[in-house]
Every structure is written in C-alpha cells, then in structure tokens.
Amino acid sequence: xxxxxxxxxxxxxxxxxxxxxxxxxxxxxxxxxxxxxxxxxxxxxxxxxxxxxxxxxxxxxxxxxxxxxxxxxxxxxxxxxxxxxxxxxxxxxxxxxxxxxxxxxxxxxxxxxxxxxxxxxxxxxxxxxxxxxxxxxxxxxxxxxxxxxxxxxxxxxxxxxxxxxxxxxxxxxxxxxxxxxxxxxxxxxxxxxxxxxxxxxxxxxxxxxxxxxxxxxxxxxxxxxxxxxxxxxxxxxxxxxxxxxxxxxxxxxxxxxxxxxxxxxxxxxxxxxxxxxxxxxxxxxxxxxxxxxxxxxxxxxxxxxxxxxxxxxxxxxxxxxxxxxxxxxxxxxxxxxxxxxxxxxxxxxxxxxxxxxxxxxxxxxxxxxxxxxxxxxxxxxxxxxxxxxxxxxxxxxxxxxxxxxxxxxxxxxxxxxxxxxxxxxxxxxxxxxxxxxxxxxxxxxxxxxxxxxxxxxxxxxxxxxxxxxxxxxxxxxxxxxxxxxxxxxxxxxxxxxxxxxxxxxxxxxxxxxxxxxxxxxxxxxxxxxxxxxxxxxxxxxxxxxxxxxxxxxxxxxxxxxxxxxxxxxxxxxxxxxxxxxxxxxxxxxxxxxxxxxx
Numbered sequence: 142x143x144x145x146x147x148x149x150x151x152x153x154x155x156x157x158x159x160x161x162x163x164x165x166x167x168x169x170x171x172x173x174x175x176x177x178x179x180x181x182x183x184x185x186x187x188x189x190x191x192x193x194x195x196x197x198x199x200x201x202x203x204x205x206x207x208x209x210x211x212x213x214x215x216x217x218x219x220x221x222x223x224x225x226x227x228x229x230x231x232x233x234x235x236x237x238x239x240x241x242x243x244x245x246x247x248x249x250x251x252x253x254x255x256x257x258x259x260x261x262x263x264x265x266x267x268x269x270x271x272x273x274x275x276x277x278x279x280x281x282x283x284x285x286x287x288x289x290x291x292x293x294x295x296x297x298x299x300x301x302x303x304x305x306x307x308x309x310x311x312x313x314x315x316x317x318x319x320x321x322x323x324x325x326x327x328x329x330x331x332x333x334x335x336x337x338x339x340x341x342x343x344x345x346x347x348x349x350x351x352x353x354x355x356x357x358x359x360x361x362x363x364x365x366x367x368x369x370x371x372x373x374x375x376x377x378x379x380x381x382x383x384x385x386x387x388x389x390x391x392x393x394x395x396x397x398x399x400x401x402x403x404x405x406x407x408x409x410x411x412x413x414x415x416x417x418x419x420x421x422x423x424x425x426x427x428x429x430x431x432x433x434x435x436x437x438x439x440x441x442x443x444x445x446x447x448x449x450x451x452x453x454x455x456x457x458x459x460x461x462x463x464x465x466x467x468x469x470x471x472x473x474x475x476x477x478x479x480x481x482x483x484x485x486x487x488x489x490x491x492x493x494x495x496x497x498x499x500x501x502x503x504x505x506x507x508x509x510x511x512x513x514x515x516x517x518x519x520x521x522x523x524x525x526x527x528x529x530x531x532x533x534x535x536x537x538x539x540x541x542x543x544x545x546x547x548x549x550x551x552x553x554x555x556x557x558x559x560x561x562x563x564x565x566x567x568x569x570x571x572x573x574x575x576x577x578x579x580x581x582x583x584x585x586x587x588x589x590x591x592x593x594x595x596x597x598x599x600x601x602x603x604x605x606x607x608x609x610x611x612x613x614x615x616x617x618x619x620x621x622x623x624x625x626x627x628x629x630x631x632x633x634x635x636x637x638x639x640x641x642x643x644x645x646x647x648x649x650x651x652x653x654x655x656x657x658x659x660x661x662x663x664x665x666x667x668x669x670x671x672x673x674x675x676x677x678x679x680x681x682x683x684x685x686x687x688x689x690x691x692x693x694x695x696x697x698x699x700x701x702x703x704x705x706x707x708x709x710x711x712x713x714x715x716x717x718x719x720x721x722x723x724x725x726x727x728x729x730x731x732x733x734x735x736x737x738x739x
Contacts, residue, residue: 201303207296209233209249221305222273240270240278252285252299262287262297268678271303280306321371322378324394330401332677333391335670338452339683340405349413349445350459351402353420356438356471358398373437374398380423388416401459410445410476417441417474438472449477451645453669479543488544494530495541495550499557503529506561507728508579510737511699511721514713519737521578523614523721524562525728526554546586555587556596562611563604565731570606575738580612580642585619588630598637608638612663616645628658635660642699646687657694664691668702668722675707685715692716 195202201218205211211228219228222237236247246254248271255264263286271279282304287297317329325333341348355361362370378394381402385392393401407413424437442463444450449458462477469475498504504526511521528536545551562579570576587593601608613634615627631641642663643656666687674680684700691698700712703722712720726737 199304201305203299203301203303205249205252205299205301206230207290207298212298217305218303221271221279221303235274237271237273239283240272241266245272252301255285256287268306280310282306319394319396322375322394324378324382324392326393327395330393330395332673332680333403334456335673335677336679336683337391337403337405338446338455338669341446341452346405347407347409347445347448349404349407349443350455351404351413351417352442352459352463353400353402353439354441354463354467355398356440356467361437377424381420384420407445410443410448413443413445414474414476417443421472440466440472441474442466443474443476445476450479451669453667490532491530491536491541491544492548492550494532495545495548496553498528498530499553503531504554504557505529505730506558506565507730508734509721509728510726510734511580511719512725514709514717514720517709517725519575519577521580521612521719522734523580523728524558524582526558527728546584549586551584551586552590555581555583555593559597559600560604563600563606566606566610567604569735569738574735576610577738578610578612578640580614580640582644583613583615585615585627589626594630594633594637597634597639601637601639609640612640612642614642614644614665628660631660646691656690661696663697663699663719665699665701665721671700671702671708671712674711675705681711684712688715688717 195215198215199217201221202213202215203211203218203222204213210230210232211224212230214222214224214228218224222233225234233248236249238245239248239251240246241251255266256262263284265282265284267282269281269283271281271283273279284302286300288300290296290298317326317332318324319326337348358370361373374394378392378400381390381392381400384390385402389405391403393403395401404413404416421439421441424439440463442459442461442465444455444459444462446452446455449455449462458477462475465477466473466475505528507525507527508522509525510519511523512518513520526538528538528541530536542551545554558581562581566579568574583593601611613631615631619627635641640662641660642665643659643661644665645667646664664687666684670680670684670687674684688698697718699719699721700717701721703709703712703720704724706724708722709720709724729737
C-alpha cells in the first residue's frame with residue numbers, strides 16, 4: 142500500500158469514523174516498516190506526523206502481530222496495560238482479560254473467538270469490562286480490525302482501539318445525582334421508572350409512586366437561613382434512605398425540596414397512606430432550634446397501579462394528587478383515583494348520544510400502520526375508533542371508551558368496528574391493494590356476552606374475508622382479570638383462524654405460566670418501556686429480554702410508541718419483528734392510509 146492508495150482508502154472509510162482511519166494509518170505504518178524503499182520522504186513525514194497524533198490520543202491503540210507480539214502501542218495503551226520498557230516485538234507479559242456475558246477471557250483468545258463467531262474482519266463492542274494484571278476492572282469500548290498476513294496459513298494481525306469509559310461514567314453519574322444529598326435525581330427517576338413499571342409482572346400486589354413536597358419551605362428558609370434549611374433537607378433524605386432500605390423503597394431527590402419514592406408490592410392505598418403518616422409523624426419533631434421543635438410538614442401525592450390508571454400516566458397522576466394535596470392545606474395526603482378527575486364531557490350527554498352518533502356515522506375507524514422492522518414496509522395496521530361529535534368535536538377515546546364499557550355500549554361499538562374493518566378488507570382485496578393484517582381491540586365485556594365468537598364467525602363468512610387477515614388484541618391487564626376464562630374464550634376464537642395479540646405487554650401482572658397458556662401469536666410491548674431505551678441500559682436489557690421471551694414462546698413481537706430512527710435501529714438489533722409508532726405514521730383515516738398501501 143502506498144500513500145496515495147491509503148488516501149483513497151481512508152476517504153471511503155468516513156462512515157466508520159476517526160478510529161477506523163487511525164487503524165488504517167497504523168496498518169500503513171506497520172507494513173511500511175517491512176518495505177521502506179516504497180515509501181518516499183513525504184510519506185515518511187506524514188507517517189511521523191500521524192504517529193505523534195496517535196501518541197497524544199486519549200484512546201488506547203495497539204497492533205498485535207499474528208503471533209501476538211506488540212508491533213505498536215501508543216502512550217494511552219502503555220499506561221492502560223502497564224507495559225514495561227522495550228515492549229515492541231515482545232509478547233504481552235500478562236495478558237489483559239475481557240469480561241463479556243459474565244465470562245472472563247484473555248484478550249488474545251477473546252479476539253480470536255469473536256472473529257470466528259461473527260466470521261468477519263472487524264468488530265466493535267460497547268460497554269465491556271477490561272481487567273489488567275488482576276487489578277481494577279475498567280469499562281471500555283473496543284474496536285478490532287484484522288489484516289491478512291498469509292491467507293494460505295490463515296495468519297492475520299490485529300489492530301485494536303480501546304476507549305476507557307471510566308471518566309465518562311463518572312461524569313454521567315454526576316448528572317444523575319442531586320448535588321446536595323447525592324440521592325438519585327429527576328434524571329435518574331425518569332430512567333428508572335420504565336423498569337420499575339415492568340415489576341408489575343413480578344409483584345402480586347400494586348406498585349406506587351409517592352411525591353413529597355415540604356410545605357411553606359421558602360418561608361421556613363427565610364426564618365432559619367440557607368444552611369440550616371439545607372441541613373433539614375439532608376437529614377430528611379438520610380431518614381428516607383434508611384426506611385427505604387428497610388422497606389424496599391427507592392428514594393429520589395428530584396429537585397429543591399421535592400422527593401419521590403417508588404414502592405412495589407403495595408397491598409392497598411390505605412397501607413401506603415399509613416407509611417406516609419409515619420413519615421409525617423417523624424418529621425413533625427424532626428428539627429430543633431433553640432430548644433424548640435420546628436413543626437415541619439410535607440404534602441404528599443400518591444398514584445398506584447392499577448388503581449390510578451395505566452403506568453404510562455402514573456407520574457402525571459402523582460403530580461395531580463400532590464397539587465390537590467397542597468390545595469387542601471399543610472400535611473395532606475391525596476391518592477389519585479380516576480373518578481376524582483373532573484370530566485371534560487358530560488357523561489350523561491355522551492351516553493344519550495352514543496346510539497344516535499353510531500346511526501349518523503359519527504364514529505370512524507382510523508388505521509395506524511405496523512411496519513416490518515427490517516424492511517420498514519407496511520405489513521399490518523391497528524384499527525382505532527374515533528368519534529367526531531357534532532357538539533364536542535373530536536372526542537378522545539380516553540373520554541368515551543371507559544364510559545362505553547361501563548354502560549355496555551362497547552358491545553355495539555365493537556360490532557360496528559368489526560363489520561367496518563371486514564368491509565374495508567374486502568374492498569382492498571377487490572381493488573388489488575396489498576393484503577395486510579388488521580388488529581382490532583376487544584374488551585372482556587364483548588367476549589363474555591357469549592355471542593362474540595359466534596358473531597365473528599358469522600361476519601367472516603358473510604364478508605368472505607380470510608380469517609388470517611384479522612387479529613384481535615386484548616390488553617394484558619384486561620386479560621388478567623379472569624385468567625382461565627380469558628384463555629378459554631381466546632382458544633375458541635383461535636379455532637376460527639384469526640390471530641391473537643396480547644397488547645400493552647409490560648404493564649400488567651402476567652405470569653410466565655399464564656403467558657405460556659395464552660394462545661397469542663403476537664406480543665405488543667408497551668410504549669412506556671421504550672420511552673427511555675436510548676438513554677437507559679436497564680431499559681435496553683428489559684426490552685431485549687421481553688423480545689427474546691416472546692420469540693422463545695413462538696410469538697412475533699410488535700413494539701409500539703416508537704418515535705425516532707435511533708429507536709428503530711436499536712429495536713432492529715434486538716430482532717424485533719414489527720414496529721408501530723409516530724416515527725412512521727400517526728393513526729390515519731382510511732383514504733390516507735390507502736396511500737401507504739399503494
């Protein structure tokens with residue numbers, strides 16, 4: 142390779158970043174030593190210049206020969222590996238070890254096994270652990286390139302770049318801690334909540350969020366001073382931490398004088414209120430000034446799953462409860478319950494107009510695309526009902542679905558949706574549109590009438606639609622209300638040839654035993670579990686484990702709520718089958734959705 146060939150090659154490597162170009166340059170240095178006659182003076186000057194750049198680089202760089210001797214190591218690598226003088230053309234005296242999947246291996250063996258495993262000339266690994274001479278474990282990113290020395294004998298050299306992540310992780314840790322108390326802060330809470338919600342699968346009881354705010358703390362601070370007020374905050378945080386360790390609570394200092402507690406395995410609203418009352422009683426005699434107790438109080442807002450609503454709105458509902466507690470006075474405790482929320486619409490008016498709206502065509506089926514994770518091609522859709530009311534305009538399903546379930550009107554609405562979807566499927570078939578599967582949400586209220594399965598069979602036959610083009614979705618929480626009955630009904634539904642999907646997976650109480658019995662073809666992972674997947678390693682592990690679990694049970698995986706290209710890429714790397722979300726499209730009326738099918 143001459144200098145001009147190198148320049149051409151490096152231009153083509155821009156997409157791989159600086160490290161790949163450095164690796165190529167180092168290779169050039171290595172091979173240039175073997176045939177200096179081919180290198181003109183200008184090339185040598187460029188090489189020396191680039192070698193100096195490598196010497197001051199933060200990343201450690203190493204070239205190992207095919208017989209595992211050091212051909213090149215920059216200063217960062219010498220320091221990282223604790224190399225002795227005169228290390229060139231010598232074997233590493235004690236090989237560093239790399240830990241991956243809980244297994245330690247010497248670096249040379251690790252490199253060879255990775256290359257054999259992926260059958261490639263290069264690979265990159267993130268967030269693995271390096272240990273040098275049995276000393277401190279170091280988090281690193283590692284990139285390895287190979288260059289063939291002798292193809293017949295399968296000999297190749299390694300070019301290795303190692304990024305030490307220790308300082309990066311320290312910096313990140315500071316971003317996730319409150320400066321005053323060193324407790325996890327708001328950033329950490331937002332990262333932890335999705336995995337906390339996932340505990341609903343493991344806990345037999347409820348989970349809860351508790352938001353605490355000191356009452357009139359600004360006034361108190363003006364009385365006792367900034368430092369004394371901070372002492373109260375620190376002491377209170379230490380107290381919360383002590384009871385948290387004893388009672389399996391996670392404590393966060395979100396900001397100023399606000400604290401968040403997450404509690405799992407909660408029996409009832411009353412039990413969590415008793416805990417708060419105990420905290421308040423301790424706080425009332427918490428601080429003494431001039432032999433006088435300062436009467437301290439906190440207002441507390443509580444949100445529980447499932448009492449307060451779905452996990453995706455649990456934090457918002459906790460804030461609503463805290464706001465109400467502060468309105469009621471000092472030291473108040475309020476638990477958010479949906480029935481306490483002010484109705485946006487008059488329920489009686491909505492109920493009385495449901496049948497007329499159905500007759501007048503005010504209900505409309507929208508379709509949200511579901512795409513293949515690899516090809517990003519539309520392969521399915523979810524049917525979603527919309528109500529355009531003559532008085533209220535567009536009414537969110539959140540405002541009428543629960544009312545319809547309560548009054549039983551959901552049964553008529555479900556029949557309308559099924560018939561409308563089947564008609565549309567037949568139109569698409571006749572006009573040679575792409576054939577896709579359409580998912581329809583179904584509630585237990587519809588199923589337990591005893592007529593649902595018979596009606597599905599009748600409608601399929603009437604409209605002459607292939608049953609495989611229809612899939613019924615039931616939410617995980619709804620399915621768990623009566624496990625045995627749900628399984629029985631859905632097995633009967635399955636016999637008709639339609640598909641079955643378990644929706645909002647990750648937000649309910651599903652046991653693995655139940656999941657194995659449930660006749661689902663598809664699991665839909667809930668949006669709340671992927672909201673922070675780009676930033677939070679634990680979320681990544683949870684989502685990846687759920688995808689693997691579904692695949693091991695023979696199911697396809699849909700992830701909903703996907704809103705960005707990086708989310709698509711990481712889910713694709715986890716072997717997710719299908720993706721749904723605003724990144725691809727919002728729910729669309731049928732005439733807009735048809736454009737996607739064309």
